Amino acid sequence: MAGPNWSSVLFLICSFLSVLSAGTATANFTDEEYWKQREEISRARNLVAYEPDPEVATDHFNRAVHEALDNNSTRRVLRQWRGHVWATKCTATNPIDRCWRCRKNWIRERKRLVKCVKGFARGTTGGAAGRYYVVTDPSDNDLVKPKLGTLRHAVVQDKPLWIIFARDMVITLREELIVNSHKTIDGRGARVHIAYGAQITIQNVHNIIIHNVKIHNITNSWGGMVRDSLSHFGLRTASDGDGISILGSSKIWIDHVSMWNCKDGLIDVIQGSTAITISNSHFTKHDHVMLFGASNSYEDDKIMQITVAFNHFGKGLVQRMPRCRFGFFHVVNNDYTHWEMYAIGGNMNPTIISQGNRYIAPPNMFAKEVTKREYTLQSEWQDWVWKSEGDLMRNGAFFIQSGGKSEMAYSRKGFIKAKPGTYVKRLTRFSGALSCKRNQMC
Ligand SMILES: *[C@@H]1O[C@H](CO)[C@@H](O)[C@H](O)[C@H]1NC(C)=O
Ligand SMILES: *[C@@H]1O[C@H](CO)[C@@H](O)[C@H](O)[C@H]1NC(C)=O
Ligand SMILES: *[C@@H]1O[C@H](CO)[C@@H](O)[C@H](O)[C@H]1NC(C)=O
Numbered sequence: 001m002a003g004p005n006w007s008s009v010l011f012l013i014c015s016f017l018s019v020l021s022a023g024t025a026t027a028n029f030t031d032e033e034y035w036k037q038r039e040e041i042s043r044a045r046n047l048v049a050y051e052p053d054p055e056v057a058t059d060h061f062n063r064a065v066h067e068a069l070d071n072n073s074t075r076r077v078l079r080q081w082r083g084h085v086w087a088t089k090c091t092a093t094n095p096i097d098r099c100w101r102c103r104k105n106w107i108r109e110r111k112r113l114v115k116c117v118k119g120f121a122r123g124t125t126g127g128a129a130g131r132y133y134v135v136t137d138p139s140d141n142d143l144v145k146p147k148l149g150t151l152r153h154a155v156v157q158d159k160p161l162w163i164i165f166a167r168d169m170v171i172t173l174r175e176e177l178i179v180n181s182h183k184t185i186d187g188r189g190a191r192v193h194i195a196y197g198a199q200i201t202i203q204n205v206h207n208i209i210i211h212n213v214k215i216h217n218i219t220n221s222w223g224g225m226v227r228d229s230l231s232h233f234g235l236r237t238a239s240d241g242d243g244i245s246i247l248g249s250s251k252i253w254i255d256h257v258s259m260w261n262c263k264d265g266l267i268d269v270i271q272g273s274t275a276i277t278i279s280n281s282h283f284t285k286h287d288h289v290m291l292f293g294a295s296n297s298y299e300d301d302k303i304m305q306i307t308v309a310f311n312h313f314g315k316g317l318v319q320r321m322p323r324c325r326f327g328f329f330h331v332v333n334n335d336y337t338h339w340e341m342y343a344i345g346g347n348m349n350p351t352i353i354s355q356g357n358r359y360i361a362p363p364n365m366f367a368k369e370v371t372k373r374e375y376t377l378q379s380e381w382q383d384w385v386w387k388s389e390g391d392l393m394r395n396g397a398f399f400i401q402s403g404g405k406s407e408m409a410y411s412r413k414g415f416i417k418a419k420p421g422t423y424v425k426r427l428t429r430f431s432g433a434l435s436c437k438r439n440q441m442c
């Protein structure tokens with residue numbers, strides 16, 4: 001039998017080393033400077049996106065839910081002739097879905113989605129100002145010069161793009177997918193899985209929508225040279241294997257996404273990110289679900305403002321739905337049907353407004369509490385504003401509220417009540433990635 005051809009092995013090793021040294025040359029101090037600069041620009045943008053009076057956003061949100069549910073006008077849809085069948089009643093019950101899902105022409109009105117965002121991410125337009133980009137190729141072989149037609153080629157472009165998919169596909173990322181500003185990833189019309197590879201990274205950018213894709217079995221990656229924009233690529237260190245990692249970014253909307261079984265968290269939001277809505281999504285089979293703020297010493301996370309709404313926290317989840325530090329979190333009209341340890345937790349004085357959720361506790365007698373204060377004495381956490389209003393408690397679930405002297409600072413005037421937890425099943429019925437067909441309502 002012939003042994004390995006040593007001269008070609010040697011050649012391979014040599015070319016590998018030369019690639020490496022070329023890599024380090026570009027990945028020297030300038031690379032760090034590049035990210036430092038992006039971080040500074042983003043910090044300024046994030047401050048602009050920050051809502052000084054967060055109750056404006058929570059009220060706006062709750063009012064929209066009331067209007068969508070109390071308005072009987074959809075009854076008119078009930079008897080609409082669709083060309084070949086009588087339309088069934090449009091069953092979109094929450095105000096985000098109601099804004100687009102009842103329209104069978106969604107394929108020609110994809111960008112209408114940007115009128116529908118609610119909560120802290122409202123105003124996010126993603127790639128609406130740009131052209132459509134059709135992903136035709138699920139491969140991910142060149143991380144520095146991505147091939148035309150791949151998702152990576154689409155997301156690194158500098159101009160706004162509305163990214164759609166030509167057909168069903170499974171995209172396995174070889175390294176982090178580093179998304180540039182002003183992008184929409186819109187999986188409607190195809191079954192798109194981002195799976196079995198590296199994570200999606202949203203770092204020091206703004207204005208991004210991720211819609212109707214399935215993200216699962218994400219693993220950690222070793223790191224390497226990766227492009228992040230048309231003008232730059234650089235050496236990335238190993239990534240953790242979150243589903244989606246949001247760092248120092250603002251105006252991010254994640255809607256109708258299904259996520260399960262990733263190596264680290266499903267969604268991490270860190271480093272002063274703000275103006276984020278996570279809605280209509282379905283989460284299953286995971287331990288650490290969502291982390292909002294990763295460090296006790298990162299006080300810039302005080303500007304973090306996130307809406308978590310109309311999601312279904314389902315089978316096989318353990319904890320952190322979410323786990324919060326410092327910021328303001330509106331957790332509203334979600335369905336919590338499974339958790340093993342707790343649902344909502346945190347430390348470092350986060351404000352958590354839990355409204356109109358349904359919490360179904362697990363059978364375990366020691367896991368009935370929805371809330372968990374991490375590593376803090378009661379004398380301290382009693383002043384954190386953690387409020388439960390209109391939540392539906394089932395199977396012995398209970399939410400320990402707090403507020404104490406901070407409650408004075410937390411104005412309650414004219415605060416609009418959320419739709420109560422009894423509506424949650426209706427509001428979250430279509431969570432997760434939808435199967436949308438041409439000329440039919442999604
Ligand atoms: C760093 O990069 C610059 C430009 O890319 C190059 O001129 C310089 O020699 C590099 N420095 C080191 C120490 O690699
Ligand atoms: C009810 O629906 C109609 C038609 O869609 C709309 O014009 C009207 O503003 C809605 N009313 C409320 C209170 O949302
Ligand atoms: C909606 O319809 C229900 C039952 O048909 C009725 O009781 C209710 O008053 C209606 N609400 C509005 C705002 O019209």
Ligand SMILES: *[C@@H]1O[C@H](CO)[C@@H](O)[C@H](O)[C@H]1NC(C)=O
Pocket residue numbers: 196217260261285
């Ligand atoms: C993906 O995750 C599921 C658990 O949710 C697991 O059963 C399956 O084996 C995983 N697939 C791969 C290829 O790792």
